[in-house]
Amino acid sequence: MFGHTDIEKIFEAIRKKQKFAVMTGIKPTGQYHIGSLITCNEVLYFQNLGGKVYFCIADMEAYLHSSVPLKEGHETAIDNIADILALGLDLEDSYIYKQSEEKEVLRLAAIFSKNVTYNMLKGIYGEQAFGAYQSALIQVGDILLPQLGDYEGPLLTVTPVGLEQAPHARLTRDLARKQYFRDLYGFKMPSFTFHQILGSLDGGDKMSKSAGSTFLITLSETEKTLKKKIPAIITGGRDTKQEQIKLGGQPEICRVFDLYRFFFMEDDKVLETRLQDCKSGKILCGECKQDLFSRVNTFIEKHQEKKESKIDLAKQILEL
Amino acid sequence: MFGHTDIEKIFEAIRKKQKFAVMTGIKPTGQYHIGSLITCNEVLYFQNLGGKVYFCIADMEAYLHSSVPLKEGHETAIDNIADILALGLDLEDSYIYKQSEEKEVLRLAAIFSKNVTYNMLKGIYGEQAFGAYQSALIQVGDILLPQLGDYEGPLLTVTPVGLEQAPHARLTRDLARKQYFRDLYGFKMPSFTFHQILGSLDGGDKMSKSAGSTFLITLSETEKTLKKKIPAIITGGRDTKQEQIKLGGQPEICRVFDLYRFFFMEDDKVLETRLQDCKSGKILCGECKQDLFSRVNTFIEKHQEKKESKIDLAKQILEL
Incomplete structure (x- = not known):
């Protein structure tokens, strides 16, 4: 807020x-x-x-x-x-x-x-x-x-x-x-x-349904779709690996970092460490995305399980 | 129609x-x-x-x-x-x-x-x-x-x-x-x-509530209000009695005649006679309005009596 x-x-x-x-x-x-x-x-x-x-x-x-x-x-x-x-x-x-x-x-x-x-x-x-x-x-x-x-x-x-x-x-x-x-x-x-x-995954201002499903992560993604979407997220990475090790990443323009910041790294200390590791070039985008993938995938899997049990109730509520 | x-x-x-x-x-x-x-x-x-x-x-x-x-x-x-x-x-x-x-x-x-x-x-x-x-x-x-x-x-x-x-x-x-x-x-x-x-009683295009109660006859008029309203209705009468006897009235621009035509003279023959009597100067506006008054007054009195017995039902319908 x-x-x-x-x-x-x-x-x-x-x-x-x-x-x-x-x-x-x-x-x-x-x-x-x-x-x-x-x-x-x-x-x-x-x-x-x-x-x-x-x-x-x-x-x-x-x-x-x-x-x-x-x-x-x-x-x-x-x-x-x-x-x-x-x-x-x-x-x-x-x-x-x-x-x-x-x-x-x-x-x-x-x-x-x-x-x-x-x-x-x-x-x-x-x-x-x-x-x-x-x-x-x-x-x-x-x-x-x-x-x-x-x-x-x-x-x-x-x-x-x-x-x-x-x-x-x-x-x-x-x-x-x-x-x-x-x-x-x-x-x-x-x-x-x-x-x-x-923001949307391609760097746009807003993650929005109206822009199309390529640019957002829904709560219904599968492992398969996530494996396509997460590697495609725009980051603050440099043009080459060498450059990034030397200059570090740019988390301030990175949508992966946004996802950590908003949802997928609740512990502020862990988030701060990731920020420093990115800026210093210690962690590169590939590894960082791999970590994001497993966190998002776990979150969605658990969510889907809970959701499954709520569908009938949702129908009841709307079809009263 | x-x-x-x-x-x-x-x-x-x-x-x-x-x-x-x-x-x-x-x-x-x-x-x-x-x-x-x-x-x-x-x-x-x-x-x-x-x-x-x-x-x-x-x-x-x-x-x-x-x-x-x-x-x-x-x-x-x-x-x-x-x-x-x-x-x-x-x-x-x-x-x-x-x-x-x-x-x-x-x-x-x-x-x-x-x-x-x-x-x-x-x-x-x-x-x-x-x-x-x-x-x-x-x-x-x-x-x-x-x-x-x-x-x-x-x-x-x-x-x-x-x-x-x-x-x-x-x-x-x-x-x-x-x-x-x-x-x-x-x-x-x-x-x-x-x-x-x-048309409205003063000769306007439409009898409408928005123009104010002076220009229309409601179904709730009393003998007293009718006695004020009916004499004030615009007619096709001439400027003087002599002139009207000589030239006849002009029912085509007369709101009293409209009221007969629409509602208060159901028998077409009676209406036709009135039309001729008006045009020939045989009946003048005062007498014609007196006749209208008694017809409208009778209609409204009967209507009010019926209406009285419907008020409770009307309430019920709208307050269901």
């Missing part, structure tokens, strides 16, 4: 053991990938501190933004939910729903449509198609859903997002702040945390 | 005793008035011929277009429903709902938002606020609701509208015609009838 809006309120609620909600979601456009783990870990962190998770399957957004038919989104969602359950989501303290089935979200989006102008939307999102703006209003509906009377009533919420999603935070707060809605719903201003975004 | 789109299909269904739906609605922005009776009579006509009525309380539209809060719309809706029940709607063959509570309508509106462009909306409705376009998509959702699988499945529908609502017919047919939706929902192209619009 490197930025936030109003997070102090949430930490105060945690200290005072007061109720709060953690609002998050996933677009059912493909398999869960390692980039999404950043948000997921933060959500689980807040759940462990007492937050109730509102987990939205953003299937309408997937249709409006990425042309994924709702039926296809449904199948993907089952897979995604099995992942998040395997990752440790506590169902007892969660509310999982699909946008396309949640009347109150669609209703809020329709109501809010009166209270925006093209200039406001353009100022926040740039020039977009009509459906993309509609999709933005639906997301505002998601973020404010936990505050409705039929749900938790007005309460504190925190939504962890990547920095690229800061516009949603802005639009949500702009709408929640309007006197008409404060009178009607008693909204408390929603909090947001902004976290770093994992 | 002076125009239609695809009405032949409906008459064929009636001949063959096949199922069809009559889709209509009312914006809960005020009391039912005589102008709305035109649509209402047509809806009841189709219901008598075997159509199932889908009656929408357009409360979201009332909010988006006319800033009527949903709660206020709810109270007005109860009154409106009591009116339509008193006018003869057969509940056995009706489905009455509020837009703001009908998930499938909100859902269709969201889905359709992907399939419109600003140019398309601007071409149909002119330059409008974002919420007004949203409202238009919600109306498309209403018109296609009876065709969804959870309702009547793909079936013929007819929607009677005033000519000023022709744009909705166009947008609805434009969207229903898209291959993606035809594949998904199996939509049959919806039919529309276009009818004349009753």
Whole structure:
């Protein structure tokens, strides 16, 4: 996390053991990938501190933004939910729903449509198609859903997002702040945390499903696919072995090092040692990737085993 | 009715005793008035011929277009429903709902938002606020609701509208015609009838709640208010009594004659006699208005009596 809006309120609620909600979601456009783990870990962190998770399957957004038919989104969602359950989501303290089935979200989006102008939307999102703006209003509906009377009533919420999603935070707060809605719903201003975004394997800015599966590691990789993907990850290695032994690697531009840093080397001392070994040329990229491969492979194997046992439950949740 | 789109299909269904739906609605922005009776009579006509009525309380539209809060719309809706029940709607063959509570309508509106462009909306409705376009998509959702699988499945529908609502017919047919939706929902192209619009009492183009209560006759007028309103109706009378006896009246520009023609003189022969008596100067505006007063007053008194007995039922329907 490197930025936030109003997070102090949430930490105060945690200290005072007061109720709060953690609002998050996933677009059912493909398999869960390692980039999404950043948000997921933060959500689980807040759940462990007492937050109730509102987990939205953003299937309408997937249709409006990425042309994924709702039926296809449904199948993907089952897979995604099995992942998040395997990752440790506590169902007892969660509310999982699909946008396309949640009347109150669609209703809020329709109501809010009166209270925006093209200039406001353009100022926040740039020039977009009509459906993309509609999709933005639906997301505002998601973020404010936990505050409705039929749900938790007005309460504190925190939504962890990547920095690229800061516009949603802005639009949500702009709408929640309007006197008409404060009178009607008693909204408390929603909090947001902004976290770093994992880059794509080829050095791109963001590990994202929309860029295609070559550039990301999903939680469904096999040993075989990992053996192809990990050697191809862009590193901070030099042109030749000799050069690298002499000059050392450049971990600051290395996606392998990012993966260690974010997920696969929890012990800070071990991470620091690896950083030094890289910079001094003691460890070369091949060996470092070999190590990464075995860590990722072990993680995914264990995850898949847990996930397998959650598929039926995921189906039940979505087909209620 | 002076125009239609695809009405032949409906008459064929009636001949063959096949199922069809009559889709209509009312914006809960005020009391039912005589102008709305035109649509209402047509809806009841189709219901008598075997159509199932889908009656929408357009409360979201009332909010988006006319800033009527949903709660206020709810109270007005109860009154409106009591009116339509008193006018003869057969509940056995009706489905009455509020837009703001009908998930499938909100859902269709969201889905359709992907399939419109600003140019398309601007071409149909002119330059409008974002919420007004949203409202238009919600109306498309209403018109296609009876065709969804959870309702009547793909079936013929007819929607009677005033000519000023022709744009909705166009947008609805434009969207229903898209291959993606035809594949998904199996939509049959919806039919529309276009009818004349009753003018406002002061000579304006349309009797409409938005112009204010001075210019319309509601179904809740009292003898006292009628005694003020009817004398003030604009007629085709001449400047002086002498002139009118000599030249005759001008029923073609007379709102009193419109009221006879539309509602208060069912017998065509009687209407024709009145027309001639007016044109020949035999009957003057004062006497003609006196006659109108007693007919309207009797109609409203009888209606109010019937309506009184329907209020509780109307509440029940909307507060389910």
